[in-house]
Amino acid sequence: MTTQEQREQDRQSEGQGAGRGQEQALDVFAQLCPSRAMFAELADKWSLLILMCLAELGAQRFSGLQRAVDGVSRKMLTQSLRTLERDGLVRRTVHPQTPPRVVYDLLSPGRELAALVTPIGRWTELNTERMLAAREEFDALHAGAAEE
Amino acid sequence: MTTQEQREQDRQSEGQGAGRGQEQALDVFAQLCPSRAMFAELADKWSLLILMCLAELGAQRFSGLQRAVDGVSRKMLTQSLRTLERDGLVRRTVHPQTPPRVVYDLLSPGRELAALVTPIGRWTELNTERMLAAREEFDALHAGAAEE
DNA sequence: CTGTATCCGAAATGATACTG
DNA sequence: CAGTATCATTTCGGATACAG
Secondary structure (H helix, E strand, O other), X not given: XXXXXXXXXXXXXXXXXHOOOOOOOOOOOOOOOHHHHXXXXXXXXXHHHHHHHHHXXXXXXXXXXXXXXXXXXXXXXXXXXXXXXXXXXXXXXXXXXXXXXXXXXXXXXXXXXXXHHHHHHHHHHHHHHHHHHHHHHHHHHHHOOXXX | OOHHXXXXXXHXXXXXHXXXXXXXXXXXXXXXXXXXXXXXXXXXXHHHHHHHHHHHHOOEEHHHHHHHOOOOOHHHHHHHHHHHHHOOOEEEEEEOOOOOEEEEEEOHHHHHHHHHHHHHHHHHHHHHHHHHHHHHHHHHHHHOOOOO
């Protein structure tokens, strides 16, 4: 039995034990599962930063987001926002003016997800020094790896 | 004042208020901050799946991981594991045998991070249907977008 | 079994110019 | 302001062959 099959059986057992009518067949570890595609889409630098940013700062205009998410190009920002909007995580509101004013904010699913993502951003900040130190050590050990 | 500068000042105020000696200068939103580079490295499909996998299944051999993280190639698996090892998140243990036996498991930082990542994987599975539905609706609305 | 090295097509991304 | 369109470049990532 493969690991994939084992995992599926585990989850089916759980589902039956709890008596839930909805089978939990979705599995991000399975290559062909739709949830894997969704996960791959969300597990993206820009998407996660945008979600965190909207959660932290609240509703933002396009230009505001571009300033907040430092380094993102208009192209990538547009693209990521479209995807997030399409999946129902972000709402795009156009105020008909000249010049146009477009505001983005999080919908409920987006807020849920952002609440899970933000701690990872914070963790990364708090642990960057440690990881950089580990990296130096690793590189030092593997620099002259053909000795003795 | 830019959003970046505002954020930095916010955090400095927090730090001063709490009287912490270590200034929290790291910011994943800042393009040039080392933590941004770390975040970009971690915010990767394969890295996150590997972390979740090791947390869920415990220590795993290379071949075990390749089966568990369905669809990953040897190349990407090796590459991601090297990065995680280099940053001190994953430990690689070689048991000198023929054929060689290599086991990977999480170090403390890796376990910490995996604990934050796993909920995102679970959330994705639980919300995939909803996001796919939103996507259909979005696509339907924007299919004939040049009417009226 | 656990990799490494190389080739190569596909996809992501930045820069730039243009538009409503 | 808020994008879109296009091009150039880089990077990703799979396939394959080879190695300890």
